[in-house]
Amino acid sequence: DSGVTQTPKHLITATGQRVTLRCSPRSGDLSVYWYQQSLDQGLQFLIQYYNGEERAKGNILERFSAQQFPDLHSELNLSSLELGDSALYFCASSQGTGDPKNIQYFGAGTRLSVL
């Protein structure tokens, strides 16, 4: 168990809908990262938050947004969902940011199926 908690484990929804994925980082970790894993794209970095502020942005669509709350949990919001958004979404956390020794520990993921 990595200590990173993601809910829900599975999510089934329809095209055009909006969903929210939730992540609780490991105790003491200030950084949260979101990744998307699909069969054809592999693991892709979406966005990072550090202590409530956005720190790095990757291949995140404009339909997607995230935030980190004062208690350090994070939410990833996906809207106007398309079939191609079906994927595994992982959250990772690390103690800090900047230093490469801040190892990222991953949660078990949320599997999103858009029908």
Add this chain to the structure above:
Amino acid sequence: GESVGLHLPTLSVQEGDNSIINCAYSNSASDYFIWYKQESGKGPQFIIDIRSNMDKRQGQRVTVLLNKTVKHLSLQIAATQPGDSAVYFCAERPGGYNKLIFGAGTRLAVHP
């Protein structure tokens, strides 16, 4: 459990043999590299890491080798066990950035 990367390259080894999983990375400015293991239905699990100023690092039953000249990374697993069966990903950290760039992954299948 879920299948990740149905068309990943597969390395098949006999239990007890040594395994070598290779990875080519893309960014010569990357300063840090990590190997993750992903079992079916689980998230990536940290195995071992190495900074760009090193060329070898050893852990328990695992060794990572880094060749910056050809931008190549390898993971060696000694005395491979059935529990090592998983998909293995290398990841690089482009210098100055916090994100990780993951390779496509290699499926390791360990046969008794």
